[in-house]
Amino acid sequence: MPSSPVKANVADTAAPWVVYEPPRGWVALRLGELWDYRELLYFLAWRDIKIRYKQAALGVGWAILQPLLTMVIFSVIFGELAKLPSDGIPYPVFSFAALLPWQLFAGGLQRSVTSLVGNSNMLTKVYFPRLAIPISAVAAGLVDFALSFLVFAGLMFFYGIRLSWAIVILLPLVLLALMTALAASLWLSALNVQYRDVQQMIPFLLQAWMYASPVVYSTGLIPTGFWRIVYGLNPMAGVIQGFRWALLGTSAPDELMIVSVIAVFALLVSGLYYFRRMEKSFADVV
Amino acid sequence: MSDVVIRVENLGKRYRIGAQQMRYSTLRDLIVGKIRNISLGNRRKPVGEDTIWALRDVSFEVSRGEVVGIIGRNGAGKSTLLKILSHITEPTKGRVCLRGGVGSLLEVGTGFHLELTGRENIYLNGAILGMKKAEIERKFDEIVAFAEIEKFLDTPVKRYSSGMYVRLAFSVAAHLEPEILLVDEVLAVGDAAFQKKSLGKMGDAAREGHTVLFVSHNMQAVSALCARGLLLSQGNLVMDADMLPVVRNYLASGMPSGGSVEWLEAEGCPGDETVQLRAIRLVNGSGKVTASFQSSEPITVQLDLTITRLDRALVIGFDLGTPEGVTVMRCYHNDGGEESWPKLGAGYNRLECKIPSGLLNAGTFTISPRISLHCVKWIVSMDAAITFNVELTHGRSPFWNVLDGKTRPGVISPIIPWRWTTAKDLPAYTHTDSPDVARKSSSAPNGTGARR
Numbered sequence: 001m002p003s004s005p006v007k008a009n010v011a012d013t014a015a016p017w018v019v020y021e022p023p024r025g026w027v028a029l030r031l032g033e034l035w036d037y038r039e040l041l042y043f044l045a046w047r048d049i050k051i052r053y054k055q056a057a058l059g060v061g062w063a064i065l066q067p068l069l070t071m072v073i074f075s076v077i078f079g080e081l082a083k084l085p086s087d088g089i090p091y092p093v094f095s096f097a098a099l100l101p102w103q104l105f106a107g108g109l110q111r112s113v114t115s116l117v118g119n120s121n122m123l124t125k126v127y128f129p130r131l132a133i134p135i136s137a138v139a140a141g142l143v144d145f146a147l148s149f150l151v152f153a154g155l156m157f158f159y160g161i162r163l164s165w166a167i168v169i170l171l172p173l174v175l176l177a178l179m180t181a182l183a184a185s186l187w188l189s190a191l192n193v194q195y196r197d198v199q200q201m202i203p204f205l206l207q208a209w210m211y212a213s214p215v216v217y218s219t220g221l222i223p224t225g226f227w228r229i230v231y232g233l234n235p236m237a238g239v240i241q242g243f244r245w246a247l248l249g250t251s252a253p254d255e256l257m258i259v260s261v262i263a264v265f266a267l268l269v270s271g272l273y274y275f276r277r278m279e280k281s282f283a284d285v286v
Numbered sequence: 287m288s289d290v291v292i293r294v295e296n297l298g299k300r301y302r303i304g305a306q307q308m309r310y311s312t313l314r315d316l317i318v319g320k321i322r323n324i325s326l327g328n329r330r331k332p333v334g335e336d337t338i339w340a341l342r343d344v345s346f347e348v349s350r351g352e353v354v355g356i357i358g359r360n361g362a363g364k365s366t367l368l369k370i371l372s373h374i375t376e377p378t379k380g381r382v383c384l385r386g387g388v389g390s391l392l393e394v395g396t397g398f399h400l401e402l403t404g405r406e407n408i409y410l411n412g413a414i415l416g417m418k419k420a421e422i423e424r425k426f427d428e429i430v431a432f433a434e435i436e437k438f439l440d441t442p443v444k445r446y447s448s449g450m451y452v453r454l455a456f457s458v459a460a461h462l463e464p465e466i467l468l469v470d471e472v473l474a475v476g477d478a479a480f481q482k483k484s485l486g487k488m489g490d491a492a493r494e495g496h497t498v499l500f501v502s503h504n505m506q507a508v509s510a511l512c513a514r515g516l517l518l519s520q521g522n523l524v525m526d527a528d529m530l531p532v533v534r535n536y537l538a539s540g541m542p543s544g545g546s547v548e549w550l551e552a553e554g555c556p557g558d559e560t561v562q563l564r565a566i567r568l569v570n571g572s573g574k575v576t577a578s579f580q581s582s583e584p585i586t587v588q589l590d591l592t593i594t595r596l597d598r599a600l601v602i603g604f605d606l607g608t609p610e611g612v613t614v615m616r617c618y619h620n621d622g623g624e625e626s627w628p629k630l631g632a633g634y635n636r637l638e639c640k641i642p643s644g645l646l647n648a649g650t651f652t653i654s655p656r657i658s659l660h661c662v663k664w665i666v667s668m669d670a671a672i673t674f675n676v677e678l679t680h681g682r683s684p685f686w687n688v689l690d691g692k693t694r695p696g697v698i699s700p701i702i703p704w705r706w707t708t709a710k711d712l713p714a715y716t717h718t719d720s721p722d723v724a725r726k727s728s729s730a731p732n733g734t735g736a737r738r
Contacts (some may be wrong), residue, residue: 015387015465016385017385018384019381019382020373020376020377021377021382022376022378023376023380039418039419040413040416043409043413043414044410045404047399047402047410051399054401114729121397122373124392125396126372126392126397126415127372127390128414128416156403284301284375
């Protein structure tokens with residue numbers, strides 16, 4: 001049923017009836033409603049970005065420093081000491097190309113898991129599509145992403161690596177990384193409303209997830225066949241493989257990518273349904 | 287009226303008690319509980335004694351343009367009703383049908399962020415309340431002017447005084463123009479002048495043909511604003527009639543008259559997790575707890591509280607009122623200079639306020655405890671928690687007896703000293719009146735009211 005309860009101007013007498021009844025059975029996703037609230041989405045993301053670096057001396061410089069320092073550490077430990085193969089690409093560029101989508105994903109997940117609990121007063125006092133909260137928290141990572149991409153461009157120039165036409169696929173890959181973060185956070189943020197254990201688990205989960213993704217190593221290390229399919233179930237594996245290919249021209253996406261895309265959609269759709277089901281009790285439980 | 291815009295049918299809402307514990311329930315508890323249930327073979331009953339109906343079987347209709355006041359004691363279900371109408375929470379039973387855009391004001395400043403400036407918060411808060419960007423831009427100047435914060439528009443709101451903060455928060459909310467407006471006690475923010483302005487704004491909304499549902503503990507405000515009243519008690523709709531009879535009925539209903547109300551159990555006493563009201567007592571001049579007083583003796587109002595977390599903004603007191611809903615006065619523990627404030631401590635506290643003898647007229651009065659975090663939120667706001675009677679005995683003048691049993695007019699009857707000057711001392715009169723007539727003339731009293 002159509003429901004956009006907050007409307008500004010006084011409309012005609014023939015306004016449609018909106019009915020609120022006890023929830024039963026499967027719920028409609030009502031994604032169209034989100035479109036009506038797109039300005040709220042924008043403002044929430046804007047707020048997240050705006051306050052993140054307030055009262056920090058380096059301000060937005062952190063968005064650049066974080067991936068840069070991580071890259072330096074990875075290059076020393078995994079590149080120099082462990083001498084992990086990097087598909088013939090200088091290790092700093094190799095790892096940075098993976099850190100771009102990884103930090104977009106990890107940052108988005110981290111912020112959005114606590115987003116519902118952190119905005120509990122909004123949940124209990126105002127109506128709006130609750131999906132706006134995790135979505136805006138994930139989307140807020142795009143600014144950081146754009147900034148670290150500039151650093152990456154500098155690194156490419158420094159190492160004299162040319163971009164190829166494959167870069168056009170970057171946009172769908174960024175979208176895929178965002179969808180992965182959103183899909184995971186739909187499950188986890190809704191669970192966190194009831195069980196605060198989830199937020200305690202996140203740092204560990206992200207660490208394990210990073211090693212399960214080809215951030216410090218190459219997908220070339222994964223044997224083909226069955227295990228490669230299983231490995232692809234982690235959507236970030238496909239995203240990172242795609243990123244490296246689009247930016248550095250390493251091995252092209254294969255069956256691993258297909259599995260990853262399917263996994264994202266499955267996780268996202270199930271997450272949406274789970275979230276919609278749980279959101280009815282958010283105001284009572286949070 | 288046929289033009290119904292809100293239809294509530296057999297509405298019920300069940301909550302779990304112990305929601306406090308549920309809130310922090312952990313996965314471990316869940317797992318342990320499940321294992322225990324399975325091993326002991328007793329499945330938990332889905333509806334047990336650990337649930338409570340916050341609303342039961344409430345039905346009513348509201349037509350376009352009506353302004354309806356919803357009153358009732360704390361826990362009567364008023365806020366739950368507004369939350370369901372606002373679509374924040376789902377009903378357990380029955381249904382709600384609404385026609386037209388709904389704007390709800392259950393709190394001011396929802397989503398405000400301290401690090402953001404006033405300007406930024408206006409946009410953010412407006413968007414959260416459901417305004418479009420273009421609409422906010424159109425009303426921006428009006429919002430700023432209403433809140434009186436022009437100079438601080440680009441200052442982070444964390445540097446605002448609490449008064450400025452709530453003014454801004456209210457102002458954004460007040461410029462929402464939905465067809466149906468749901469308001470929950472948000473008018474009680476800011477100083478008196480601003481409250482008056484806010485009430486005026488509400489009145490405007492009503493006059494412009496908006497439908498308004500208004501929850502309040504302020505009987506004067508609801509009486510002034512609303513034509514129709516709904517009285518809720520323990521989740522039931524007990525009265526639906528004109529506002530004034532509803533207010534009268536509410537204030538007269540079920541009031542304990544023994545001179546004290548006590549909550550022996552920590553569970554169910556008024557308050558929140560930081561402060562709980564445990565007892566209210568009325569004590570006469572000879573130290574006896576009673577509900578009948580003579581005006582020649584002081585009336586001591588005792589408030590017993592348990593404080594678990596002391597907040598600097600904590601304000602404790604009561605409203606002295608009449609059964610008609612008129613507030614005679616409000617007393618707070620920190621009305622005086624800072625040096626005179628009671629030193630509250632964590633744990634059990636007893637606060638006493640002595641209403642002086644010779645102040646109140648004969649009649650029935652009510653005490654409504656009020657505990658709040660100043661300009662932040664109400665912790666306790668119980669209307670007419672206790673009533674008492676006063677018999678007029680403090681007048682020593684023989685003229686006071688002339689009325690013989692009838693009371694003097696007025697809610698209070700303090701005896702205020704009079705001053706006089708005779709004609710010979712008044713320069714204006716010395717040359718116009720004959721000097722031998724010593725005419726007494728009274729001058730204005732030098733005090734306008736009795737003060738404690």
